[in-house]
């Protein structure tokens with residue numbers, strides 16, 4: 001199928017993985033990205049799994065020990081800030097932009113279209129005409145929807161599939177190592193920490209500095225606080241000072257000051273002293289509403305959904321980036337090894353549908369205690385979520401959990 005044309009909607013992790021693979025295979029690829037500006041300046045921390053490193057290497061991207069910070073395991077802290085239990089699991093923690101940037105640099109610049117918002121498509125015979133809001137037209141043999149949780153491509157091909165809100169948000173913040181106190185740096189900073197708070201959970205870990213540096217003194221601290229928020233309050237959080245509702249995510253600078261002040265008040269009320277500066281010293285604060293997206297199909301004629309457009313598993317699982325990469329690689333490999341597009345897309349769906357469903361279910365289970373407003377995850381023993389299990393099974397592919405029977 002050398003020389004075929006693909007249009008990819010969404011130029012983030014999933015879109016760039018698929019785009020780079022297909023270009024390597026001799027396809028003509030255009031990526032349409034709604035954002036006008038460079039995405040690289042955004043993003044906070046991610047867990048870098050070995051599987052992700054292998055997929056990056058397949059694209060010829062160098063992965064060395066400067067791409068993240070190695071930790072030896074996870075540590076659970078109780079609401080007083082005392083260590084409850086530890087679990088030994090070496091892992092590399094990275095920054096989102098250290099995955100995005102090399103993928104972006106590798107893709108042919110002239111075929112990456114910033115400010116191109118996909119609006120619709122029309123198929124005649126086997127060719128699909130793809131339209132954008134700025135009046136551009138692209139022709140494609142295959143259309144790949146890599147446009148995230150609120151995917152417009154999915155809206156067209158599977159209008160019944162909607163993101164469902166999990167009843168809480170993840171507040172995220174990042175602080176420079178140089179601003180943190182010696183006490184924080186020695187007792188908290190280097191842990192992959194799980195802080196169990198009333199009805200909520202905070203995860204914190206070190207990540208590379210904004211320039212990618214992993215040198216001591218130049219790194220950053222990243223936290224993510226899962227916090228219950230009603231749908232009504234979520235709307236308020238997503239509304240800027242001008243009263244405009246940003247349903248698909250509010251850019252961090254537009255979050256109203258009062259919401260950040262309230263976050264800090266809640267931190268003061270609920271968090272132990274030794275963790276407080278994670279929230280108070282953060283120079284970037286943002287939040288992510290927790291949604292599930294669960295699909296029964298991810299292929300529709302010559303259209304395939306990948307990454308968050310196909311399935312969104314809550315960040316407890318920590319595989320959003322890896323899953324998007326795995327979807328993209330499976331799709332591109334099928335397109336290279338099968339004789340027809342239809343055969344390739346059928347194989348892709350077969351390979352990735354169940355993996356997506358498993359990740360969504362795992363994420364829902366891990367977040368069930370916050371969604372249900374339980375004070376502690378152990379309050380309902382049927383959830384099987386004591387802290388010692390949460391720290392073992394979070395932030396890693398569900399396949400590991402199954403293989404090791406955790």
Ligand SMILES: Cc1cc2nc3c(=O)[nH]c(=O)nc-3n(C[C@H](O)[C@H](O)[C@H](O)COP(=O)(O)OP(=O)(O)OC[C@H]3O[C@@H](n4cnc5c(N)ncnc54)[C@H](O)[C@@H]3O)c2cc1C
Pocket residue numbers: 009010011012013014015032033034035039042043044045046095096116117118119146147148149151152306307308309315320321322324
């Ligand atoms: C800027 C940015 C920063 C992120 N930072 C982090 C992080 O720090 N930690 C983390 O765990 N996850 C982060 N994520 C999410 C993470 O990338 C995804 O959860 C996961 O990797 C799946 O990637 P994806 O490519 O499927 O979807 P996404 O990363 O959500 O990308 C979807 C892309 O599609 C574009 N798009 C949407 N609609 C249209 C349209 N109609 N036309 C054209 N383009 C469209 C969006 O602008 C976006 O770039 C970030 C995502 C983005 C976009």
